[in-house]
Amino acid sequence: MSTLLQGLQFHPGRTIIHKLDPRIKLIISILLLTTTLMYLEVTVITIVIIVEAMIAYVARVVGRWAKTVYGAAPLIALVFLMNYTANVFMVGEAFNLEGLYRAFAAAYRLVALLAAFSVFFLTTTPEELGMALTKLKVPYIYTFAFISAIRFAPVLAQELNSILDAQRSRGLELDKGGPITRARRYIPVLVPLLVSVLRRSYELAEAMEVKCFGAKKERTYLKTLRLEKRDYIALSLTLTLFTLSTYTRLMVPLSLP
Numbered sequence: 001m002s003t004l005l006q007g008l009q010f011h012p013g014r015t016i017i018h019k020l021d022p023r024i025k026l027i028i029s030i031l032l033l034t035t036t037l038m039y040l041e042v043t044v045i046t047i048v049i050i051v052e053a054m055i056a057y058v059a060r061v062v063g064r065w066a067k068t069v070y071g072a073a074p075l076i077a078l079v080f081l082m083n084y085t086a087n088v089f090m091v092g093e094a095f096n097l098e099g100l101y102r103a104f105a106a107a108y109r110l111v112a113l114l115a116a117f118s119v120f121f122l123t124t125t126p127e128e129l130g131m132a133l134t135k136l137k138v139p140y141i142y143t144f145a146f147i148s149a150i151r152f153a154p155v156l157a158q159e160l161n162s163i164l165d166a167q168r169s170r171g172l173e174l175d176k177g178g179p180i181t182r183a184r185r186y187i188p189v190l191v192p193l194l195v196s197v198l199r200r201s202y203e204l205a206e207a208m209e210v211k212c213f214g215a216k217k218e219r220t221y222l223k224t225l226r227l228e229k230r231d232y233i234a235l236s237l238t239l240t241l242f243t244l245s246t247y248t249r250l251m252v253p254l255s256l257p
Contacts, residue, residue, distance in 0.1 A: 019230065036109055038245070059122065061119070080106070126147045159193065
């Protein structure tokens with residue numbers, strides 16, 4: 001889990017992807033996600049992943065981008081097993097090539113979805129994301145809650161790893177025994193983690209009260225978002241490719257092996 005969160009944590013840089021307006025990057029990620037959901041063919045999903053990899057390469061975050069897929073490997077395997085098992089029950093055959101293809105495509109699609117938003121979060125600061133959501137007329141109180149969750153998730157993941165290491169050093173065996181036994185052994189881990197979460201929540205609430213959070217509806221920002229020439233070029237290119245993929249999807253029927 002910590003590896004997955006590292007792949008979704010902002011990484012500073014001066015590349016052209018980092019300099020794009022966060023609204024444009026959000027639109028690009030949404031269009032990549034929509035394209036992935038429109039298709040079930042592995043070939044098209046592969047093209048989407050290649051495009052995402054090219055964007056990650058330009059942003060110089062390929063290593064961290066790959067961590068997203070690596071950290072989500074158990075979830076991807078679970079999606080594959082659930083889809084294949086459901087197909088076995090529906091078809092009634094233990095081995096079915098079409099069901100295997102569909103299950104793999106569903107798991108492969110999850111890779112593309114995670115990779116799309118990994119590039120966005122790796123190249124966009126929480127402050128930029130907050131400004132983008134505010135510009136999109138999202139109430140600031142919801143934006144603040146979302147940004148706070150993004151900020152604290154990697155911190156809590158690191159704290160969880162520290163608690164696990166501390167408990168293992170005390171002789172707690174977390175990787176042995178059956179599922180029920182292992183779940184019980186995680187109680188000494190969850191209790192201090194819960195205490196840490198509550199402590200941080202109280203500290204954040206006190207800081208918000210000290211700074212008079214919500215006292216004024218209109219907010220000011222240190223930076224202002226303005227679309228520049230590179231933003232219009234990136235948006236035009238993305239919309240062109242998305243329109244082409246949508247036209248192809250509507251004109252060409254879905255084909256499975």
